């Protein structure tokens with residue numbers, strides 16, 4: 001099993017993550033809180049109350065976890081393609097796999113990475129939703145003091161299974177959308193690259209960016225549901241399941257609720273995934 005695909009997945013994921021985290025914080029707050037009038041209002045309020053640091057809340061854990069999550073995603077994707085087509089990454093532009101094979105490999109990578117991503121994503125969402133400024137004398141301390149305290153509190157209050165709250169919604173979000181993600185990337189690269197050649201850097205950047213936008217656009221409705229289910233701990237509103245959360249959200253806030261965070265998700269997706277794919281391709285070519 002080629003391990004360089006796992007390492008390239010990790011480094012490229014980390015670069016994309018740092019670039020996209022401020023967008024991600026705004027998105028999570030818009031999806032789960034009703035106090036903001038829109039993206040700009042959320043950005044202004046976050047900056048006023050919490051300074052620039054507010055945008056980077058909850059980032060340390062994803063940085064640590066991206067090592068596992070992105071390397072599992074890209075590693076499983078690439079190794080599934082290898083099993084389906086018997087061609088390595090280096091041979092893949094000369095003997096391209098079919099789109100069905102790319103879709104199956106993407107869905108497999110998406111499905112497997114969910115079980116690494118779920119606890120980290122839950123902790124990130126809980127920390128991003130704490131709007132209190134960092135501890136000031138006299139002000140009440142935030143509920144979670146940091147990622148480790150957050151994980152420990154969840155285990156204590158909700159049991160270890162609490163760390164997987166929202167994992168089913170995450171599976172429904174990520175399995176098909178990661179198939180779409182890799183198919184879009186491959187299709188765009190092949191459209192603008194002569195047969196048998198490696199795509200140029202500009203092509204990889206644009207194809208990676210649009211793969212991110214397309215997959216996130218499709219993923220947004222389940223992303224909203226996933227974030228709400230993750231916030232619904234034992235002390236908050238509790239949903240009976242994904243369908244109950246969908247029905248109650250739509251009843252209370254209208255169908256528009258499923259598109260909350262769509263603009264910010266797309267704005268974040270382009271740079272994050274352009275950088276992720278560019279660094280992934282280059283690391284593999286460099287090691288190849």
Ligand SMILES: CN(C)C(=N)NCCC[C@H](N)C(=O)O
Pocket residue numbers: 013016017173174177178181211212215216219269272273276
């Ligand atoms: C629609 N979905 C869930 C995805 N396209 N997932 C792949 C994510 C890649 C990158 N770390 C990101 O956060 O955009």
